[in-house]
Amino acid sequence: MTPSRIELTTLGHRIRHHRLEKRLTLDELGALVGVAGSQLSLIENGKREPKLTLLQAIAEATDTTVGDLISHEPPNRRAALEIELEKAQQTHSFLQLGVPPIKVTKGLSDEAIETVLGLHRELQRRDREANATPEEARRANTELRIRMREKNNYLPEIERLAEEQLAAAGHTRGALTHRTVSIMAERLGFQLIYVNDLPSSTRSITDLEHGRIYLPPASIPGGHGLRSMALQAIAHRLLGHKPPTSYADFLEQRLEINYFAACCLxxxxxxxxxxxxxxxxxxxxxxxxxxxxxxxxxxxxxxxxxxxxxxxxxxxxxxxxxxxxxxxxxxxxxxxxxxxxxxxxxxxxxxxxxxxxxxxxxxxxxxxxxxxxxxxxxxxxxxxxxxxxxxxxxxxxxxxxxxxxxxxxxxxxxxxxxxxxxxxxxxxRKPAPEVLERWGEKAWPSARVHTHIFSPLPRGRFPGVSETDVFDFLERHAD
Structure with missing residues (x-):
């Protein structure tokens, strides 16, 4: 899977950290590993992915290991701040503002970056707290439906991903079994666990820390839905989904996981x-x-x-x-x-x-x-x-x-x-003329009003999900 921009940024910071510890300039390190200093600069700035052979040469020249270079941990506090700022400036909340991102330079102090990050966090908090309106939901759903119609409702990348995962789990023909779905989860480091106390607002919950996917009881007749729910949870991991930044993002993620499950079944x-x-x-x-x-x-x-x-x-x-x-x-x-x-x-x-x-x-x-x-x-x-x-x-x-x-x-x-x-x-939609004449002035029905039409969509990062219930659930099952 192609590394994300943030992963490349962390790699670049770690390379720069070890280069500076050895008191080497870009050109000096480039001479040692056989590339131009300008090429190393692109790598250190997260704009180019180095080949493994080059990483090995950089590790040797800076007295470290490839494993240390590719660690996901920032090498120091300054690097952590710069990485967090870059990530914040890529969010939907920031991009919607239409203002240029801050360029990080040596003259930009840690305190200045922390202040800007504080503003970003507050902006994202307010966005999460804001209610998505039914109008917004309908608009996002309509836009997604039109896009899928233009694609013939066909997503070839997910089709290929599903066939690769099925083949790796040993599935060839016939109905997909619960055992095969379990194998697919195990290959990603997850165990399927069936529980009776899932929060009512969730279909499944994935515990990323302990490698568990919680599902409703396995005794549901037929179990067709359980396979699909497990596959959807697996799809979030395979497709690299992050917490949705908008209702449109949430709908697109839901479509993709449903599509993956359908491709597997x-x-x-x-x-x-x-x-x-x-x-x-x-x-x-x-x-x-x-x-x-x-x-x-x-x-x-x-x-x-x-x-x-x-x-x-x-x-x-x-x-x-x-x-x-x-x-x-x-x-x-x-x-x-x-x-x-x-x-x-x-x-x-x-x-x-x-x-x-x-x-x-x-x-x-x-x-x-x-x-x-x-x-x-x-x-x-x-x-x-x-x-x-x-x-x-x-x-x-x-x-x-x-x-x-x-x-x-x-x-x-x-x-x-x-x-x-x-x-x-x-x-x-109109009654027949003779029926209208007979009853038009003689009927007074009392309408059933669906209260949900007045309700905003629930707050939180995952629309419709009570995060309090989810976290309470995980606390109960953490041991």
């Missing part, structure tokens, strides 16, 4: 082979894809959005819709018209009643998928919808494609067809 190579064969047989089906890899229907549908445009050339849409019609999760790159608010946000909007995602709730037999064609102002779409239930209530999972691609899918022969003219209010 449904690895790219066998998944693409499976989908290509199913397309060739004109028998694509979410339920087959789900069963082949032992995952949930929702996970299988979302994984299709990662792979089918990139590898099968097929555009598609995915919807998770609640029983009241609210869109809870969405991905569209095939032109399906979905409702948006003025900011472009889709989540929380109400899906058309004519959509398969809503019609599936009307069926008496929900054990099989509901297939449907829907004519819309943007064209005709074929959809397959499966309903399900969770702690938060019923929902439906829909995967669909434009009419021309329906020929590759099981269920294409369905006779179910609807016409949606949304966002035209007359489609499904």
């Amino acid at each position: 449904i690895p790219q190579t066998p998944a693409v082979e499976f989908l290509q064969q199913a397309k060739k047989d004109r028998n694509l089906a979410v339920e087959d894809f789900r069963d082949a890899f032992g995952v949930t229907h929702e996970s299988a549908g979302m994984r299709m959005t990662n792979l089918m445009t990139e590898h099968l050339g097929m555009r598609l849409h995915f919807l998770r819709v609640g029983a009241q019609g609210q869109i809870e999760r969405v991905y569209v790159n095939d032109g399906l018209p979905v409702p948006e608010d003025v900011t472009g946000a889709v989540e929380g909007q109400i899906a058309c009643r004519k959509f398969s995602a809503r019609r599936a709730f009307d069926r008496q037999n929900r054990t099989t998928e509901h297939y449907q064609y829907t004519d819309t102002p943007a064209g005709t779409f074929w959809c397959a919808t499966q309903t399900g239930a969770a702690d938060v209530g019923e929902h439906s999972i829909t995967v669909g494609v434009p009419f021309d691609d329906s020929r590759f899918w099981r269920g294409r022969e369905t006779q179910a067809r609807e016409v949606s003219t949304c966002p035209d209010e007359n489609c499904c």
Whole structure:
């Protein structure tokens, strides 16, 4: 993994420290190790990564070891202050100010640096304390959704990382086992521990000091979610995530860890082979894809959005819709018209009643998928919808494609067809004229107000997480 700028800065400070202890100039040390003094200056300033052979030569010339040079500890208090200042001037809080960073020179005293660092710490504290508004959350989520659509919801770097980790853990084919996930964690120096007292605001907690990943009880039926939660915790470490600096950063990290988990549970190579064969047989089906890899229907549908445009050339849409019609999760790159608010946000909007995602709730037999064609102002779409239930209530999972691609899918022969003219209010949002005339002046419902719409997002570095509960938990399990 490529060293970070901060790691290179620490290395540079340690090289400079040992050079000055030997009373050598840059040119004198350069002559001893066979490089120009200007090249050493770039290394000491953290702007260039030295090769191992050069590090060995510098260590020999300064009477130290490579291990000492590459230590993460600053060599002295001054170096520690300079490194902390550089790190502070790279944070989102500082960059948002739009002011130039302070250049560290010999004439800048330790006391001056400490004063500036104190201001940085207060700035970051205030940023952490500030509440993220629902509007900010929706805006950040919309921007991320648009970026992912432009990439076909496909992240090749994470695909490769997942396949490398699976291969190193010995996984080849079939459903990913809990044992393999444990091996993946062990290779990073972590042990999976299942506990009954995780804080309600967390899915998992990683103890970086003791190398432990805490998860809910292993007795959860099926355990599909446990594998995913463990893989997400592992992904934070593999991807080098730092505490998020903004809500947008938090959402992007969450997307990346979810993507990594999906890549492990449904690895790219066998998944693409499976989908290509199913397309060739004109028998694509979410339920087959789900069963082949032992995952949930929702996970299988979302994984299709990662792979089918990139590898099968097929555009598609995915919807998770609640029983009241609210869109809870969405991905569209095939032109399906979905409702948006003025900011472009889709989540929380109400899906058309004519959509398969809503019609599936009307069926008496929900054990099989509901297939449907829907004519819309943007064209005709074929959809397959499966309903399900969770702690938060019923929902439906829909995967669909434009009419021309329906020929590759099981269920294409369905006779179910609807016409949606949304966002035209007359489609499904206004009652029929005769019903309106009958009841328009004779009804007075009392609305259920969802109090969360008035609530700001919780404070802290990790949105939605109570740090007090997390630290209390770690204290209980530290011994």
